[in-house]
Amino acid sequence: MAKMGNKPCWWLIHSSRSRMSTTILLITCLLTWAKCQENQSMTQEEKLVIRDQIIEMFDHAYGSYMKYAYPADELMPLSCKGRVRGQEPNRGDIDDSLGKFSLTLIDTLDTLVVLNKLDDFEDAVRKTVRDVRLDNDVVVSVFETNIRVLGGLLGAHVMADLLRQRGERMQWYQDELLHMAKELGHRLLPAFNTTSGLPYPKVNLRYGVLNPLSRTGTESDTCTACAGTMILEFAALSRLSGESVFEENARKALDVLWDRRQRGSDLVGTVINIHNEEWVRRDSGVGAGIDSYYEYLMKAYILLGDNVFLERFNIHYSAIMKYISQPPLLLNVHMHNPTVSVRSWMDSLLAFFPGLQVLRGDLKPAIETHEMLYQVTKQHKFLPEAFTTEFRVHWGQHLLRPEFAESTYYLYKATGDPYYLRVGQSIVEKLNAYARVPCGFAAVQDVRTGTHEDRMDSFFLAEMFKYLYLLFSEKTELPIDIDDYIFTTEAHLLPVSLSTTKPPCPGNDTVRDLTLSLTQETDPVSHEEDLFTHSCPSLETLFPNNPSFAKTIRDSYKYLTGVGRAFHPLPVREIELPLHDNGMEPVEFLKSMGISLTPLNEVMAGEGRRQKDRKGVYRVKLVAELSQTQEEEEVLPHVVQLISPPYLGRTVLTAGPAKFGLDLTKQEHGVKGSIVKASPYTACGPIDNAQELEGHIALALRGDCMFAAKARRLQEAGAIGVIFIDHREGSNSEETPLFQMVGDGDSTEDINLPLVFVFSREGAVLTAALEEHQNVDVLLLPKERQLGHDKTEKPVSMNIKLRLAEEGELDEGAARGPTLEFFLEKEQLLLKEEEEEELEHREQQHKACTKADKDGRTAPCTAGSSPTTKSNCGPDTNP
Secondary structure, three states, X not given: OOEEOOEEHHHHHHOXXXXXXXXXXXXXXXXXXXXOOOOOOOOHHHHHHHHHHHHHHHHHXXXXXXXXXXXXXXXXXXXXXXXXXXXXXXXXXXXXXXXXXXXXXXXXXXXXXXXXXXXXXXXXXXXXXXXXXXXXXXXXXXXXXXXXXXXXXXXXXXXXXXXXXXXXXXXOOOOHHHHHHHHHHHHHHHHHOOOOOOOOOEEEOOOEOOOOOOOOOOOOEEEHHHHHOOHHHHHHHHHHHOOOHHHHHHHHHHHHXXXXXXXXXXXXXXXXXXXXXXXXXXXXXXXXXXXXXXXXXXXXXXXXXXXXXXXXXXXXXXXXXXXXXXXXXEOOEXXXXXXXXXXXXXXXXXXXXXXXXXXXXXXHHHHHHHHHHHHXXXXXXXXXXXXXXXXXXXXXXXXXXXXXXXXXXXXXXXXXXXXXXXXXXXXXXXXXXXXXXXXXXXXXXXXXXXXXXXXXXXXXXXXXXXXXXXXXXXXXXXXXXXXXXXXXXXOOEEEOOHHHHOOOOOOOHHHHHHHHHHHXXXXXXXXXXXXXXXXXXXXXXXXXXXXXXXXXXXXXXXXXXXXXXXXXXXXXXXXXXXXXXXXXXXXXXXXXXXXEEEEHHHHHOOOOOOOOOOOOEEEEEEOOOOOXXXXXXXXXXXXXXXXXXXXXXXXXXXXXXXXXXXOHHHOOOOEXXXXXXXXXOOOOOOOOOHHHHOOOEEEEEOEOEOXXXXXXXXXXXXXXXXXXXXXXXXXXXXXXXXOOEOOOOOOOOOOOOOEEEEOHHHHHHHHHHHXXXXXXXXXXXXXXXXXXXXXXXXXXXXXOOOOOOOOOOOOOOOOOOOOOOOOOOHHHOOOHHHHHXXXXXXXXXXXXXXXXXXXXXXXXXXXXXXXXXXXXXXXXXXX
């Protein structure tokens, strides 16, 4: 077992009364491992150059925000101005992060300390205390406000308090940031006023949830991560302020999620009803919608020293590794039937998971998944928002997300392997090459085209630069001891000493005992078999006298996406395929795909190896040739055609189809109707204007929930079709490839209305038309069938009889109707068949004449040559 001084690592984790340092993170234990030097070594001078480059990039991004955007919430880097909610076009749920509280400034505060910009930090704290208000009449996301603003205030308070105690600066500081954090905490608390204890997803900062002026409180669903990612910030706030109400509410929400897990699989779903606690979306993964729930169970144990969180995490983790982890992939499954994958793509948010696996000490799958993600970035420059299991783009957007950099940092700290420094270097280079713009860094609208989006989210400054700077810095070069803190999901720093210096929230003994009991019942031997359940991982176990451990794992995934490798025909691969004895249907199906099956015992006969006779076990020989496919499946373009006055079909907007709902390709004349804007616009809650929507085509904004969920609500409201409009400002069909909308993992057979998707710029045409004319009729149909479009004519066959006659000669009594007249000189007349015969004849003649020269010289025949009996030289004069 790895030692820290005279004490084993498990002592550090389990001693709830001893000072917890980030050795709890398990990283410190691994740092004692001798550095694994591959051929990727990096000198201190190189690291310093890259670190200086990161500082310059941060200055460019933060300086641009302060110059062009402050006190707005975010910078619009293409417009070089601030994004103020209500003054810019609404982007749906994306804007729920904005509360008119200088979001980017607060989110960046403790990053300034980590980067040793202490003067800038003190100035930024003064601005925050002086300028920021938290009582604005605005509806915000509880989840985003918690992790970005409350977490930012707490992290900055901890830093300010530390600097004040050192006596070097911040002597004026009187816990103002903590007071602001407590005020914000109380403004978020009304969201927890539900019968279940699960919070509403949104809250009005001034009026709460159920107040008539709040403009919220109608939501019935929330995501698992939204409800389960409160405990770190709320518990820290309780222990710093002395008010236990915050920690109590966050714990209660976690208790509900734990209680509602699927007992057979120990998995949770993605979306849950906050009133009846029923799962709304039952797909389970580690990416969007669930990610930070798992992260906070593990980190709550580290921060608070409470075993209940570790027990829950370990049970969930075993289920993840059993059902979701398919190295190097992490695939969503159905929580009630976890052997079934519900989609063939992954989202970029799962990139945090290798870092969480490092915290648990499970390095092999962490290395595998991280390497897969790195190969995807090599292929597409950045991680697309979603990508398929074949590593093609599913959603091309890249929002400058930091999760891949986060896992890179954790793996480097765990292994000391300089390979991960090179990975970090590639992140830095690609950001500068493809995301840097004159006024900051811009999100990439589509990694395939490289187009930018006028967006720089606050997490870019809060997380990306923090992880990159730490990756290339030595501990002694930092202004704080980084091992004394744990990162929240937004990378804010909370001291692990909270578990010992501040009293815990009481009242969880019953829950803890129940959890331990459940653990023993469901998995009585797992903790005996799992070396890392309660202890810091042993270096001998992780790296059994093998310095190239990480490289050996990576090498098998080096050319996973095909990038960097010359093409070679794939060899025949063999797998065992168990089939039922009566499984002729799958056998024939495989044959139709070019896969031949031979009973294994027949193949193995005579190979010198003993094989048991196993019925229904086959060796599969792949005989189908694989061809290069397009990066995206072909999408049949649809259109929204405005047909009412004054448009009259002249305005045609390109649209994308859906993989579910009414198939417009089978509707001869499309679907016609007048358009009405849904309320709420995202259609993610109960529809307020159902009477107005009935019999009309609904306009709904993308985001906040799945397309299928929106479609069901609008269908129930009586809509006859839906046009979804992209919430990404400035997106358009000319610059962004079309895609097909997909369902939510559950059956979509109940959805029977037509659905199309238009990008932001095309959607603006629709909304502007609706505002100007109130009554706007549109037609939804495939592009090839749009009104007024030049359709492909069916071939018309004609029997044309040609008679060649002397000029002026016509049959007497010939019909005088539409006629075709050909005026051809006799000597120019040559019908096609005769022309081909003539050409063939000339070739034969030329060969014959060439051979005819008995003197050994070649003498081509001319038009005037005399024919011989053996050779017809000269043209055929017959007509």
